Amino acid sequence: MRRLPRRLALAALVLASVGLTGAGEVAWESRTLPAEPGPHWIWVGDVLLRRAALVDADAGAFRGMVPGGVGIIAPTRSRDGREIYLPSTYYSRGTRGDRTDVVSILDATSLLPLGEVVIPPKRSEHTSWVAGSALSDDGRFLAVFNLTPATSLSIVDVVERRLVGEVDTPGCSLVYAAGPRRFLSLCADGTALAVTLDGSGQEASKVRSERFFDPVADPVTEKAVRRGDEWLFVSFEGYVHPVDVSGGSLRVGDPWSLLDDADREGAWRVGGMQPIALHGPSGELYALVHQGGVDTHKDPGTEVWVYDLARRARVRRVELRNPMASFAADQLGLAPGSLAARAVVLALDLVLPNRGVERIAVTQDPAPLLLTATGFPATLGVYDARGGTHLRDVKEVGIATSLLALP
Amino acid sequence: MRRLPRRLALAALVLASVGLTGAGEVAWESRTLPAEPGPHWIWVGDVLLRRAALVDADAGAFRGMVPGGVGIIAPTRSRDGREIYLPSTYYSRGTRGDRTDVVSILDATSLLPLGEVVIPPKRSEHTSWVAGSALSDDGRFLAVFNLTPATSLSIVDVVERRLVGEVDTPGCSLVYAAGPRRFLSLCADGTALAVTLDGSGQEASKVRSERFFDPVADPVTEKAVRRGDEWLFVSFEGYVHPVDVSGGSLRVGDPWSLLDDADREGAWRVGGMQPIALHGPSGELYALVHQGGVDTHKDPGTEVWVYDLARRARVRRVELRNPMASFAADQLGLAPGSLAARAVVLALDLVLPNRGVERIAVTQDPAPLLLTATGFPATLGVYDARGGTHLRDVKEVGIATSLLALP
Amino acid sequence: MAERSIDGWLEATARRLARTTSRRGFLARVGSALLGAAALPLLPVSRASGEEARPPAPDDSKLAGALGDPSSCDYWRHCSIDGFLSSCCGGTHTSCPPGTEMSRVTWIGTCRNPADGKDYIISYNDCCGNSFCGRCLCNRNEGDRPVYLTGKANDINWCMGTKTTAYNSTVAIVLGVATSSS
């Protein structure tokens, strides 16, 4: 027995050396990503595969993926671009046993773990996952929204990699970055709450906005977009409520409507799981719309309407293709472009109603792409955001898409 | 603060009592299963949903499910029918962190956990999952096959719920029940190894069979069936190799062929991930077959051929339907039987080649069902095993089917 | 109006509990359980005496087709559900499948029964502690509200106060007749 290790070690040397000469072309090191993500890359989360895939929408290719746990995951990039923060939940026995919530810290180029911070095991799981966590503008603190249903924020110092505390947000939910060390939440009484942290991540102050929406008559959804110091919240009935977070107090702007009388006449309505997107450089707002009645605020959309925020006016309409037809042909293993594939797509286009898509995202470059996603089955469509032409579908993007997030 | 708990406790009493009067029809207790599973029930494992669903093939309904971990799970019922044993693998961070392998012990009627036994974290993961674990005929010991690629068996005493040891099986893999306290493995040299345990679960003896197949020219697959004291192993080329495990030594029977010259002329071949099934009472063997060349031993099958083991003769051929057409119509949300659905099914039946199914199982009652499964997309077909007529498809059976197992 | 005032009371309770229970695992769970129990009775449910005391769930057999079929997304009780139907997963519309645990904390919907034309308060309890069921996914949003209006948000994983928060499926339980329509 005592001689065994030596024998193995010896063998290891011999075999390893021979082994290397044999494997000339192998790259033992895994691929790494460039320091800067491509302008047309997008994270596509998946509830069943429990990962977020980094998709290159130009090539229709994967660049990598990060694994997560139970529930839905949203990768957040550090301000210096070097790290990725990933709040996730795990059970010691899959769906049973002890629950552990962590913020995983990954290297942004290798996508390998650098460390983790254990947080209170009560982070919220909600279907849209929008506003489930936020990184402060100074890049120092990550806030994770807890719902038990008692509401609070877990505050993680991502530089020191430790949990610095928890801030109660009674009656207020979700979390949005709103300043160097400030986070915004939406409250049940139609106001917003801003929590400001001190240098150590402890609660320094809380300010409440005036009541800027009617939570009973026409609540705003959590699916908001931010432009500079302004958050834009869109209500069920299609009104945009601006909230300026630049000052010490929260300044609420006048609401304006995405829908004119004719639109409402036609029962057009904003809806979906991620129905709002912003192209910052041009100041254009993208809204996913469908025709439906009250309570269809989460129904998928068949068109995307584009607005000039400066003029508060609609400038374009993009009609979306039926994502299911090509998906079916693809999944059935019919060769793309083959006669069979075209026949199936045709047949399906005839019999299938276009149920639309649930999520949209827009890249932030000068030649932006509009990305459209269905949840289950999972599809990802790629459009020219300006021209509105359909460019391609990304095949096999996943099983059950959760969040679309820009890297 | 000190008064808080009392206030909560008080409120609890009040609210709870009112609550019950308000919720007259709610059943707080979850459903439980009958002591005896239905004759037409089947476990359908799923790699992505990480569970095995108990499916009632008559109703096309679920009766319950058990969750598992990474890899593929195979529920095993205790001999007294009261418990379910489930070898599974978990990571502390989903797909990363520390690995823990356990045999979960579940109540067979509530499907809730009763306990678990931690085993060495090296259980084998292989695609078919056939022969990954086995329960001794006396119901006392569960053996789990380890592959690192060093091969061994972890032995769990399911009565005392503890790991009793590990038995090396050098050069031999997989595990089959082969007596009160005996397990069989297949060896790389064309023999079989039988490991007999003593009352405490320690290795008592090992016997090796004579060489009964040629591992290079025509290896047997691990997808074997057992009838009484006889295991039937089928080779790539369709020869049945019987191994009798009743005696102290292993008695190897003469091989016989599932294919006659005409069949081989037509390039018919046994293939799939679970291509062999047995109906014990009638002594009928079911083999999934397709037309293909060498190396198609795992290709899906389009027909099931039925053999009378007593006469070693084929008695029936069952042609299988294309499982994808109805699946597509179903997944696309077309109302079953609707014009659109029928149109799509027709269109797809025309353009889609029948790629067949990968797994079959046969129930053990006097009016047996033949169950046919594809892996991904996941479908489950139900046939009258005797008449061969297609009865129904079970909808939404899962995402990626692993093992079919009788409860 | 009555409904809104009671909602207000509920939200106040929630806020109070929130303030007092955060950062205290056990109390937080008690809080959840409380809110769950609270969510059931503290709604405009008819509580007249006599046979009205426990308003019976209406008779589904009077409903033709999907409207009366608990395994259909069109079942009348499912007007505000978001999840896999327990009755497709080994349970029923009022009981969870084997191997799961019913959450006490729920969201609430109000659905009109087409047979008697009355509005009923429906409690959508999640079944927890198992893998996704994956069958009969159904999302209808009558009266659904955003996450910050917690008690009426069907987007939330309501597996709270259960042994684990892993979501499997959802039931639809009649709590009683909504007074607003009776």
Added chain:
Amino acid sequence: MAERSIDGWLEATARRLARTTSRRGFLARVGSALLGAAALPLLPVSRASGEEARPPAPDDSKLAGALGDPSSCDYWRHCSIDGFLSSCCGGTHTSCPPGTEMSRVTWIGTCRNPADGKDYIISYNDCCGNSFCGRCLCNRNEGDRPVYLTGKANDINWCMGTKTTAYNSTVAIVLGVATSSS
């Protein structure tokens, strides 16, 4: 015959390692790594001197369409693969995707290159430590053998000796020309 005798030697090594390493976690892992290393060179790979010493992988550009496309299941090197193609998952056919770790322990296939008609020894290394890639699932079984003929079984999760055994995808690496055909 040469191939079979070397197989025999490999299996003997495997058995010896198996006997000596079972029940010893660390040594078992060393054993795995050894077998991995061993599995690469100890095959009938041409080892003539000079430029033959490291036989270059053949030029795929000479192959039309799918036969020369590493992201296609029909790529010539994939004749015995079973898994998701690394080149569809953020890697290439010789390197693993970001966020994964390549397994040293592999299974081996022999694929004929249609351009030069030679048989090449292909090592199918799994990429490990991440979720399923889920793209370009490819299962071809030329020379695939059952689990008990371990080194030639593509049904096995070959994520062994890696930080975790979670499977993501698979690469296809040319080790050299098979002497049997050169």
